[in-house]
Amino acid sequence: MAAIGAMPEIGGFRQKSRRSFVTLILTVLTSSQSILIVWSKRAGKYEYSVTTANFLVEALKCALSLVALLRIWRTDGVTDDNRLSTTWDEVKVYPIPAALYLVKNLLQYYIFAYVDAPGYQILKNLNIISTGILYQIILKRKLTEIQWAAFILLCAGCTTAQLNPSSDHVLQAPLQGxxxxIVMALLSGFAGVYTEAIIKKRPSRNIxxxxxxxxxxxxxFNAFAIMTQDFDAVxxxxxxxxxxxxxxxxxLNHALSGIAVSMVMKYADNIVKVYSTSVAMLLTAVVSVFLFGFHLSLAFFLGSTVVSVAIYLHSTSKARR
Amino acid sequence: MAAIGAMPEIGGFRQKSRRSFVTLILTVLTSSQSILIVWSKRAGKYEYSVTTANFLVEALKCALSLVALLRIWRTDGVTDDNRLSTTWDEVKVYPIPAALYLVKNLLQYYIFAYVDAPGYQILKNLNIISTGILYQIILKRKLTEIQWAAFILLCAGCTTAQLNPSSDHVLQAPLQGxxxxIVMALLSGFAGVYTEAIIKKRPSRNIxxxxxxxxxxxxxFNAFAIMTQDFDAVxxxxxxxxxxxxxxxxxLNHALSGIAVSMVMKYADNIVKVYSTSVAMLLTAVVSVFLFGFHLSLAFFLGSTVVSVAIYLHSTSKARR
Incomplete structure (x- = not known):
């Protein structure tokens, strides 16, 4: 990460290849993240407190950012753009994404009263649409009609790829579910887009x-979650x-992919992030065939085809602008 | 039909609205065709000889074409374009589509040794791709990249909409199946595209x-099929x-939709025909909810979304040319 942070602002090609690099890293990390989850589920139930793990992820990311900064200070010296000290005006917006994620994670405990786990996996694809809508509203960058068509396809394709015989249950989920x-999709989309807005507001500020x-x-915020949810266990x-x-x-993986997400927000955008994590989902399924002997369904092939066409449409539409 | 046949060649708007009209008629007829099939299946097994029914469909279409021609002769008189007599050079290609369909229908009896009925429904969507490929090769009209993307989506969307818990069986179908x-898809695609080529070769000739x-x-050809398959029963x-x-x-329905297909070939093309029959498939499912109390699956909604995006992409891509 330090190497990327230290890279000076240079021409379009360098910027494009950096964007591709962080996107690739994010895809690989997200994909291996899901594989670790499958692996840990096979090994038995979670026996640790999830909140303490989340806290450690944040702490590790903090530490890694500091290490990167130390290296940059040694090469470039301390400048206005890379100094750690900040103003109230700059820092006041930073708690917002963390607070949004906290609310979303709290809601997650309650949604399972109305929707089963496979149904929740299906509904999570609403994130794609909410991110697209909020991206356009908050960042005021317009997606073209073809890009919207591609985004709808991405959502439909991802959902199709995850279909299983019990998926239809979700249609019978109560209105509350x-x-x-939808509220969770909006919260998570808003947190993502707001983070991008914060990071992009000061383009010259060191990431x-x-x-x-x-x-x-x-x-x-995660310390707060430990107190409220796992105080006794800890x-x-x-x-x-x-x-x-x-x-x-x-x-380790969550920390690294968290940093990769930030890099994608800085050098690309939330749209790229959504494509990247969707491809990671498909990649995970393919890798799981070899690692865990999973079978790929016809629905998976159809969904992957639709996602591939979505990526093609998004990329050609971009090239035309 | 006579009214359409008698319509003189006029400006672009009239031609466009005629194209939309025959496409709409084809969609409605194809859709009600499937509903009749479901209805007849509910009423019990087929007890009549399918080959005699097919023969009567061809005979009825022949009779309807003659009635239409009689009316045209009465208004316009007999001209070079609407006279029934023909040359060897014109007529020699006409048996080819009928022969291709015959071979395809014969193959249909054998494929069920390798693939079950729902699996065959899934595999029939290969027709969409084969029609696209043969359309481009035989009619030498290029589909744009976006139109190809739309066509792949149409195929994936139709297949997704038809998914059911036993669909995965088709992945285990033996190579022969x-x-x-694929051979049947190519035969049926070739017959369709070849019919269009025949009809369009003489644009001024009365349809x-x-x-x-x-x-x-x-x-x-259907008389031949009666002899070989149902001679004893008859x-x-x-x-x-x-x-x-x-x-x-x-x-009656098959005869009318047969004529509608010809009209679509004359005034539009095989690509429009494929979109029309795909929409008819979705329409049938929706109507069946009301008529037969069918349930729509999540896969159906996802497939319909993908088909809708495909239609949107195809139409915007056309407008841009």
Whole structure:
């Protein structure tokens, strides 16, 4: 990450290849993240507190941003753009994404009263549409009609690829389930787009400083989550109870992909992020065939075809602008 | 039909509205055709000989073309373009589509040794792709990249809409089943595109004359099919054994949609025909909800979304040319 942070602002080609690089990294990390989750589920139930793991992810990202900054200060010296100290005007917006994610994660506990887990996986694809809508409203950048068509296809394709015999249950989910799913999609879309707005508002500001402040508030909000949800477990069994090698790998992976998401926000945008995580979902399924002997369904092939066409349409539409 | 046949060649708007009209008629007829099939299946098994019904469809189309021609002769008189007599050079290609359909229908009896009925429904969507490829090769008209993207989406969307819990069986179908399905798709695509080539080769020739000759050969080939497949049944139980009101309605519907297909070939093309029959498939499912209490699956909604985007892409791409 330090190498990327230290890279000076240069011409269009360098910028484009950097954008492709961070997108690729994000895809690989997101994909291996899902594989770790499958692996950990096979190994048994989660025995650690999820909130402590989330806190450690934020702390690790904070530490990595500081390491990157130290290296930059050593090469470039401390400048206005890379100094850590900040103003109230700059920092006041940083808690917002962390707060939004916290609310979303709290809602997640309640939605399962109305929707089962596979149904929730299906409904999560609403994130794609909410991100598109909020991207256009908040960042005031217009997607072309073809790009919207591609985005709708991306959502339909991802959902198709995840279809299984019990998917139709979701159509019978009560209204409360749908409303909560839509609210969660809006919260998560808003958090993503708002983070991009914060990062892009000061283009010359070093990304590691921006990340540092984002993650500091992430730590604070996750500490709050530990207190409210896992206080007893942590007090009785200790902070690290139930941690295993795979837990450590998952924390490491989440931290790195969190940083990759920030890089994609800085050098590309939320739209690219959505495409990247969608491709990662498909990639995970293919890799799982080899790792865990999963079978690919006809629905998966059809969904992947639709997603591929969506990516093609998005890229040609971009080239035409 | 006579009214359409008698319509003189006029400006672009009239031509466009005529194209939309025949496309709409084809969609409605194809859709009601499937509903009749569902209805007849609910009423019990087919008890009549399918080959005799097919023969009557061709005979009825022939008769309707003649009636239309009689009316045109009365208004316009007999001209070079609407006279029934023909040359060897004009008529020699007319048997080819009928022969291709015959081979395809014979193959249909054998494919069920390798693929079950729902699997065959899925594989029939290969027709969409084969029609696109042969359209480009035989009619030498290039589809744009966006139009190809739309066509792939149409195929994926139709297949998705038809997904059911047993669809995955088709992936385990033996190679012979796949090869036969591909051959059948190519035969049916070739017959369609070749018919368009025949009809469009002489643009000023009256469509009813062209239809008359196509259907004469259809009758001959279907008479051959009666002889080889249902000779005993017809001899013992009579030509019309097992006919019911619904059989008569199905014959009427097939005859009218056959003529509508010819009209679409004349005034639009095979691509429009494929879109029209795909929309008819979706329409049938929606109507069946009300008529037969069918349930729409999540896969159906996703497939319909993808088909809608495909239609949008095809139409915007056309407008840009």
């Amino acid at each position: 749908w409303v909560m799913a 590691n400083v921006q990340n540092f402040w984002l993650y500091v508030f992430g730590m604070i 007090m009785n069994d200790g902070f690290f109870h139930g941690y295993s090698l795979i837990t450590v790998l998952m924390i | 796949w090869v036969m399905a 009813n004359v062209q239809n008359f000759w196509l259907y004469v050969f259809g009758m001959i 001899m013992n139980d009579g030509f019309f054994h097992g006919y019911s009101l619904i059989t008569v309605l199905m014959i």
